[in-house]
Amino acid sequence: MGTGTGIGRVRGLGSAKHGAHHWLAQRYTAVGNLLLVLWLLFSLIALPGLDYESVVNWIHNPLVAVPLMLMIVSIFMHLRLGMQVMLEDYVHDKGLAFFSMLLLNFYAYAGAAAGVFAIAKIAFIGVVK
Amino acid sequence: MARTNSRPLSPHLTIWKWGPAMAVSIIHRVTGNGLATAGALGLIWWLMAAATGPEAYATFVTCATSPIGYLVMAGLSWFFFQHLFSGLRHFVLDMGAGYELKTSKTWSILTFVLSTIATAAFWAAICLGKF
Ligand code: HEM
Ligand code: HEM
Numbered sequence: 001m002g003t004g005t006g007i008g009r010v011r012g013l014g015s016a017k018h019g020a021h022h023w024l025a026q027r028y029t030a031v032g033n034l035l036l037v038l039w040l041l042f043s044l045i046a047l048p049g050l051d052y053e054s055v056v057n058w059i060h061n062p063l064v065a066v067p068l069m070l071m072i073v074s075i076f077m078h079l080r081l082g083m084q085v086m087l088e089d090y091v092h093d094k095g096l097a098f099f100s101m102l103l104l105n106f107y108a109y110a111g112a113a114a115g116v117f118a119i120a121k122i123a124f125i126g127v128v129k
Numbered sequence: 130m131a132r133t134n135s136r137p138l139s140p141h142l143t144i145w146k147w148g149p150a151m152a153v154s155i156i157h158r159v160t161g162n163g164l165a166t167a168g169a170l171g172l173i174w175w176l177m178a179a180a181t182g183p184e185a186y187a188t189f190v191t192c193a194t195s196p197i198g199y200l201v202m203a204g205l206s207w208f209f210f211q212h213l214f215s216g217l218r219h220f221v222l223d224m225g226a227g228y229e230l231k232t233s234k235t236w237s238i239l240t241f242v243l244s245t246i247a248t249a250a251f252w253a254a255i256c257l258g259k260f
Contacts, residue, residue, distance in 0.1 A: 027220070030220075034213060044255075045255055050190075051190075052183050052186040056179055059179065072172075075169060075172075079161075079164070082162070082165060086162055111170075114177060115172070115173050118173070118179065118180035119180075122176075128181075128182040128183065129183075
């Protein structure tokens with residue numbers, strides 16, 4: 001990196017050509033979260049109770065399981081993009097920045113997989129005695 | 130950064146005063162990351178417990194209905210509604226609207242008012258449904 005002029009310092013740190021996509025995907029998934037999480041909250045209110053049987057019988061319905069899976073995907077995509085921006089702002093050390101992106105990606109994909117798996121299991125098996 | 134000392138440096142890094150727009154901005158980040166960690170983990174815990182069976186679910190309910198559990202859920206619900214309204218404010222600002230000083234201030238304050246009302250309404254709905 002140059003030490004003198006402004007242009008010398010920013011060379012090599014320019015756009016990776018993914019910025020617009022990241023920004024748009026953050027907004028698309030925000031709309032997904034807006035609709036799907038509100039739907040979850042209204043549904044939880046409408047449920048007769050939040051006990052084991054009520055919740056599992058509710059998720060057992062495909063018309064519930066599928067939107068719930070979409071909600072999980074939307075939330076974890078959104079939080080992956082969002083936490084990336086936060087980490088880029090605060091983690092300056094190159095090695096730590098790389099490591100934090102690694103952990104974030106593990107977290108986001110593992111969380112989404114766990115959520116979708118749990119919903120699928122309930123959808124297929126239902127109440128376990 | 131190469132700059133001339135005869136020019137003013139703005140915004141100043143150490144001399145500034147809190148305003149509503151700054152508050153929504155940082156709160157959007159705090160709530161987003163709070164939901165992304167505590168909220169998302171709580172959600173996965175709930176789903177995994179329900180998928181595992183009655184005993185695992187009972188453990189979850191014990192934790193969720195403890196005093197700390199209620200505090201966390203109350204906090205997360207306000208975080209969600211606050212992030213939702215400040216997120217909607219983002220959409221408006223993204224279109225290039227709402228930057229006039231008064232407008233910006235009004236909507237910033239409104240996100241806090243609306244999120245608090247929504248949280249109260251949500252809890253009221255849960256309590257009224259239960260009792
Ligand atoms: C409950 C699920 C949600 C989670 C876990 C979540 C999480 C996050 C996180 C971690 C960020 C990054 C904040 C930062 O550090 O700058 C973020 C940004 C954002 N969120 Fe959410 N969010 C959720 C729901 C929503 C909803 C419902 C909306 C829309 C109404 C929304 C709109 C936005 C927008 C527009 C940004 C980008 C802000 C920017 O570009 O600076 N989010 N979210
Ligand atoms: C991560 C998200 C959440 C999950 C997975 C979750 C799940 C649960 C579960 C399973 C119970 C036990 C229900 C029972 O005793 O039958 C419960 C209780 C409760 N939750 Fe949540 N919850 C979440 C977030 C929230 C939020 C955001 C609120 C917001 C206000 C809330 C309000 C309540 C209330 C009022 C009860 C007590 C219901 C009763 O009296 O039995 N929860 N929650």
